[in-house]
Structures are given as structure tokens and as C-alpha cells.
Amino acid sequence: MNDAPGSSPRGRDRRRTSVARAALLITALTVQAAANDRVHVQYPEKSGEVILVGEIADFVGDRLTIRLRTSGPETVSASQILHIDTYYNPAHRAGLALLDKGDVPAARAALVTALKDEHRKWVDREILAALIRCDLRTENLLAAGETFASLLDADPESRHWSTAPLVWTPVPVGVPLQSRARQWMNDPRPGMQLVAASILLLDPVYGDIARRSMEELARTPQPPVAALARAQLWRTRLGGQAIPEKELQSWRTEIEYLPAWLRAGPQYLLGRGYLSRNLPRDAVTEWLWLGTSYKDLETLSVRALTEAVEALREVASESEAEAVAAMLRREFPWAAGSVPQGNGGSQAP
Known part of the structure; x- marks a missing residue:
């Protein structure tokens, strides 16, 4: 959720993402200050939240290193991080806001500017991941692939695998x-x-x-x-033949071993597998995960929910179809135009 810029006395702007996402929960601050990063951590041996204050030196793979104000550097596992407060430059914040609104060309231009203005390597990689999101929105796999290659160059163990094209x-x-x-x-x-x-x-x-x-x-x-x-x-x-139930069960087992931020694509294919067996409701059950929990691949989530709406209408379940369509409009407002129209022929704004 975003507060309006300047809505607080310090003009703090916030940007948050799901904890399961590669970007973690990052609060983007409009005011830059030395050693002003805050990493909110939940250690397994402690019951409460611990806030590490200092300057993030890097965030490579699943390891974040922060130079603490009161002592030397400390390394934290990504799985222990609740969220991060850090500074994003104005172009970076503008690019993310434009992407949320669906203005992909303007978002991409802003993010390219942000990359030129940014000097922290780990934030560079955040911007590169956002640029891949832009290219995936426009189905430009060539550009997305080139940017993903830059991500792998910077961090071979990239935590942005969820954006892989x-x-x-x-x-x-x-x-x-x-x-x-x-x-x-x-x-x-x-x-x-x-x-x-x-x-x-x-x-x-x-x-x-x-x-x-x-x-x-x-x-x-x-x-x-x-x-x-x-x-x-x-x-x-998935070439037209029905996938055996036993094989679909093996797919499900594979998915259960994946971290949440890598499940979107496999979960979508599992839904297609059920559809191959003429089990549309089972397919919809799998696709709904992409609208609730596994939303890293935004365009695939939109595709999955759109197909879920169509599948439910095929089995004459208009009320359920409209509920899924409402989810699509709510979770991905920039894609509202792709929501299939119902029997009534009208579409919510």
C-alpha cells in the first residue's frame, strides 16, 4: 500500500510487496540519510522483532549484509527478514508507481533513469527486476532476457528468479x-x-x-x-492428450517442494493438466493460487485468473466467475481491461 507522497510531516513514501516475493517487503523512503537503512528481522530464537539499523552493504542470493551503526557488519538470511526500510531515488519511486498504474512505457523510462542515478549494487538489482516486469508486461522476452542476464552477472544466486523470462x-x-x-x-x-x-x-x-x-x-x-x-x-x-492423474500428482509433489516465489509457473501448468482431463473446477482451484499467493509473475497471474473466469462460465457458474473476475480487477487493476465480460455484458470499473 502506498501513502501519498508528502502525506506525513517528513514526506515519507512507502512501497510494500508480499513477504513471499523476491523483493521482500521494502519501504521506499523519500528522504536519504547516511546509515539510515532499517532491516526488520525475526530470529528463530527470539519471540519479538529485531530492527537492525545501519547501511545495507549488499543483498546477494539469500544473504543480506548490513553495516550496523553500533558495531561491525552483520549477515542475515532472507528468510528471517520481515521487511526493509531504505531509500529509493525519485525516478525509482516514480517508475514503480507508474508500473502499478499500468503505464509501462513511462515506468520503463523512469526506471532506466533510476538505474543511472543509483549507486548501490543491491538496489541496482531491484531496478533491473522491475525493468524485467515492464518487459514481461509487454511480452518483450528479448529485452527481458537481456536484463535477466545482467541480473545473473551481478548475482549468480539471484533472489529475483521469480522474474526469470x-x-x-x-x-x-x-x-x-x-x-x-x-x-x-x-x-x-x-x-x-x-x-x-x-x-x-x-x-x-x-x-x-x-x-x-x-x-x-x-x-x-x-x-x-x-x-x-x-x-x-x-x-x-500438454499437447492435447489427457494427463494421467498419477502424473498430475507427481507435478503437485514437485510444486510443494518449491519455494512460494517459484510456484506460479508450475502451478499454472498443473491447472492446464487438470483442464486436459476435463476437470475445469480442479483447474480453477490451482489457478486461484496465482491470484492470492503466487503473484510474482503478474502477467501469468492475469492469464490464470482470466482462464479461471472462462472455465467457470463454461460450466455455467456465473456467480463464481464474477467473484474471480472481481479478484482480478482488485489484485491487478492495470489489467482490468482483460477481464472477460459476463452474461450481463457489463464490466465493473
């Missing part, structure tokens, strides 16, 4: 994207190999090569890559 739904792959994906197939970084194989997985020419690459990545010791590669291979099973 992987393909979970059918998308057009033009010649420029196909050509770049073929180059990424030979990239030394497993993360970029995963992006490439995802883009080319169902390609009529390069699909077999991409599938073999994906199968190799599924055996890599790098957990995010291996888990996502295994889920990506499910796409090859």
Missing part, C-alpha cells in the same frame, strides 16, 4: 528472439541456458535440441534451475 503459455517467437535464444543455448550460465531452452522448447526446428538441454538442466545441482527445468518439461506433455 520463462515461457509458461504459448507466445509468438519471432526471428530476433529465436536467434538470440539460440545464442543463449551456448551461454556458460545455466540460468540463460534455461531461458533459451524455455523459449525454444516447442519450436518446430529447435525443439528437440531445447528439450535435450532442458533435460540436462533438470539434473544440474543448481536448485532453482533444476526445479524450473523439470517443471518446464511438463509443457511438452
Whole structure:
């Protein structure tokens, strides 16, 4: 939730995201001050919240290092962090606000400016992740892939894996994207190999090569890559045939082992699997997770909820369909125009 800029005596502007998200809970302050970062931590051995005050030195992988005012540096696991108070420059705050409103071109321009004005490496990566969100909104996988490559360069164990530009739904792959994906197939970084194989997985020419690459990545010791590669291979099973119930149960087990911020894509495919068995209500149950708990991939969440609305209307459940449509408008107001209209032909503002 955002307070209006200048609404408090100090003009403090806030931006918060779900604790399950890669961005954690970050409060963006409009006033910059030396050593003014505050990291709110819940240690397992303590009952109350602890606030670490100082300057965040870096946030790499799942480890945050803060130089405390009263002592030396301290490292905290991301799983222990409740939220962070830090400074975002004006262009950064403007870019996020514009993205929330759905003005993607203006948001992207502001975030590019923010990246030039920002000097903290860990905040640079926050901006890069926001730029990927912009490109995914416009289905520009080429730009999203290039930015994700920059993220991996800066932090090979990136905690922004939830923004990885992987393909979970059918998308057009033009010649420029196909050509770049073929180059990424030979990239030394497993993360970029995963992006490439995802883009080319169902390609009529390069699909077999991409599938073999994906199968190799599924055996890599790098957990995010291996888990996502295994889920990506499910796409090859959704070619029109009904997926056996036992296989869907194995998919569900895989998802349960994933951290929440990586579940959106696999959860969507599980819903498609149930739909292949002509079980629309089971599919809707899976897709609703993308509107409530697993919202990191915004465009996929919108797609899942839209398909849920359509599935419920197919089984003549208009009241349930409208409830899901209301959720879509509430959680993703910038996508309100994509909400399917009901039998009444009207759409809530």
C-alpha cells in the first residue's frame, strides 16, 4: 500500500510487496540519510522483532549484509527478514508507481533513469527486476532476457528468479528472439541456458535440441534451475492428450517442494493438466493460487485468473466467475481491461 507522497510531516513514501516475493517487503523512503537503512528481522530464537539499523552493504542470493551503526557488519538470511526500510531515488519511486498504474512505457523510462542515478549494487538489482516486469508486461522476452542476464552477472544466486523470462503459455517467437535464444543455448550460465531452452522448447526446428538441454538442466545441482527445468518439461506433455492423474500428482509433489516465489509457473501448468482431463473446477482451484499467493509473475497471474473466469462460465457458474473476475480487477487493476465480460455484458470499473 502506498501513502501519498508528502502525506506525513517528513514526506515519507512507502512501497510494500508480499513477504513471499523476491523483493521482500521494502519501504521506499523519500528522504536519504547516511546509515539510515532499517532491516526488520525475526530470529528463530527470539519471540519479538529485531530492527537492525545501519547501511545495507549488499543483498546477494539469500544473504543480506548490513553495516550496523553500533558495531561491525552483520549477515542475515532472507528468510528471517520481515521487511526493509531504505531509500529509493525519485525516478525509482516514480517508475514503480507508474508500473502499478499500468503505464509501462513511462515506468520503463523512469526506471532506466533510476538505474543511472543509483549507486548501490543491491538496489541496482531491484531496478533491473522491475525493468524485467515492464518487459514481461509487454511480452518483450528479448529485452527481458537481456536484463535477466545482467541480473545473473551481478548475482549468480539471484533472489529475483521469480522474474526469470520463462515461457509458461504459448507466445509468438519471432526471428530476433529465436536467434538470440539460440545464442543463449551456448551461454556458460545455466540460468540463460534455461531461458533459451524455455523459449525454444516447442519450436518446430529447435525443439528437440531445447528439450535435450532442458533435460540436462533438470539434473544440474543448481536448485532453482533444476526445479524450473523439470517443471518446464511438463509443457511438452500438454499437447492435447489427457494427463494421467498419477502424473498430475507427481507435478503437485514437485510444486510443494518449491519455494512460494517459484510456484506460479508450475502451478499454472498443473491447472492446464487438470483442464486436459476435463476437470475445469480442479483447474480453477490451482489457478486461484496465482491470484492470492503466487503473484510474482503478474502477467501469468492475469492469464490464470482470466482462464479461471472462462472455465467457470463454461460450466455455467456465473456467480463464481464474477467473484474471480472481481479478484482480478482488485489484485491487478492495470489489467482490468482483460477481464472477460459476463452474461450481463457489463464490466465493473
